[in-house]
Amino acid sequence: MGKRVLVVDDEKLIVKGLRFSLEQDGMEVTCAYDGEEALGLAKEQKFDIILLDIMLPKLTGLEVCQQIREFSNVPIVMLTAKDDDMDKIMGLEYGADDYITKPFNILEVKARIKAIMRRTTSRDAQKAEERVLEGGDMKLDCDSRRVMIAGKEVNLTAREFDVLELLMKNPNRVYSREQLLKLIWGSDYPGDVRTVDVHIRRLREKIETNPSDPHYVHTKWGVGYYFCV
DSSP states (O other): OOOEEEEEOSOHHHHHHHHHHHHHTTOEEEEESSHHHHHHHHHHSOOSEEEEESSOSSSOHHHHHHHHTTTOOOOEEEEESSOOHHHHHHHHHTTOSEEEESSOOHHHHHHHHHHHHHHHHHHHHOTTSOOEEEETTEEEETTTTEEEETTEEEOOOHHHHHHHHHHHHSTTOOBOHHHHIIIIIOTTOOOOTHHHHHHHHHHHHHHOSSTTSOSSEEEETTTEEEEOO
């Protein structure tokens, strides 16, 4: 079976075009046209990725994204009609992993989806690596993609988990924002380093007792970020 994609947009022509193109690549596509329908499908079914428009009736894409993050780490790509930095930042703040600005090239959409799938497949194939990482009270299971701190599970987005996994696998190594953007988001990612800053801040809010005085993910001022306990 191909990868399962949920496409959410109230513009039916956009949904029809995305569905046709993705199905041509062997993907299984489910469609929704408003926020409530999208949220219901995300709760009832398992998807490999969600393409989610920001401007939706009933519930906005941001509201849907935020609520999905309460029960799922499925990769979410926001679709926005505005080439506005605030829309992009808000999408990341609410838990999205990526964003694409309308009007978009369908080849770009497919490339983004395939890049996410490649990273997932690559992670699954790395069975020879150490699969459970530990640092202080934190335990990270690379197979189940779960994070526990002092025995309590912390719910991270796919990107947040990827950043934390990379840093934990290389403790005390300082990664610049540019390096993290390239390694986690890919060299062809069109966003800028503010994407990294947003994810680091959200990650700290979830794993640190005091995000302004972090215990796990530290800042090397003027250089980048590193993991140390």
